[in-house]
Amino acid sequence: KNEVEQSPQNLTAQEGEFITINCSYSVGISALHWLQQHPGGGIVSLFMLSSGKKKHGRLIATINIQEKHSSLHITASHPRDSAVYICAVPYTGNQFYFGTGTSLTVIP
Amino acid sequence: DGGITQSPKYLFRKEGQNVTLSCEQNLNHDAMYWYRQDPGQGLRLIYYSQIVNDFQKGDIAEGYSVSREKKESFPLTVTSAQKNPTAFYLCASSRRPSGELFFGEGSRLTVL
Numbered sequence: 001k002n003e004v005e006q007s008p009q010n011l012t013a014q015e016g017e018f019i020t021i022n023c024s025y026s027v028g029i030s031a032l033h034w035l036q037q038h039p040g041g042g043i044v045s046l047f048m049l050s051s052g053k054k055k056h057g058r059l060i061a062t063i064n065i066q067e068k069h070s071s072l073h074i075t076a077s078h079p080r081d082s083a084v085y086i087c088a089v090p091y092t093g094n095q096f097y098f099g100t101g102t103s104l105t106v107i108p
Numbered sequence: 109d110g111g112i113t114q115s116p117k118y119l120f121r122k123e124g125q126n127v128t129l130s131c132e133q134n135l136n137h138d139a140m141y142w143y144r145q146d147p148g149q150g151l152r153l154i155y156y157s158q159i160v161n162d163f164q165k166g167d168i169a170e171g172y173s174v175s176r177e178k179k180e181s182f183p184l185t186v187t188s189a190q191k192n193p194t195a196f197y198l199c200a201s202s203r204r205p206s207g208e209l210f211f212g213e214g215s216r217l218t219v220l
Binding site: 004030041042043044045099 | 139148149150151153156158164166196198200205206207208209210211212213214216
């Protein structure tokens with residue numbers, strides 16, 4: 001059993017569509033991280049959140065601690081949003097459980 | 109600009125050779141990590157270090173070694189004892205435990 005489960009694994013969308021990526025976890029956490037991995041391989045941190053909602057540009061992340069679930073939304077999707085999105089939760093203070101990622105392709 | 113620099117980006121090695129991957133950060137972060145990424149799998153922790161001259165094994169440390177002689181540097185050596193070393197390796201750092209992670213661009217190692 002994976003401590004972090006993401007869905008869907010793969011997602012193809014038309015430019016402009018609203019996108020939702022889901023993350024469920026089974027451990028108690030202090031915060032949840034959303035990461036973006038570009039085709040070249042580099043990873044950037046998008047959000048770190050412990051409650052409620054955060055917004056950055058067209059990206060919105062929400063978390064429900066009671067249900068152990070988080071979602072990443074992309075509004076007005078664009079081909080440059082094509083990437084792998086990874087959910088991560090910390091444990092034992094200095095380590096993380098990572099999801100296997102959601103591969104998003106946005107078609108013009 | 110602050111960040112993490114990994115080198116080399118691509119590396120080819122013959123079986124039986126040790127190779128060292130470089131990771132340097134100028135973010136003044138105490139914590140540094142090495143992860144391995146294989147297709148279809150989540151990132152797996154090889155080693156991490158919370159402070160200079162101290163490091164801890166992660167889930168898949170066998171066949172790897174690290175050092176942390178300087179705060180800025182956390183090199184990873186892939187030894188000949190690693191049975192399946194072909195993978196994508198990512199170095200990361202954070203200011204505090206469980207804090208925001210900053211990643212390098214990764215190093216892709218191929219064993220011929």
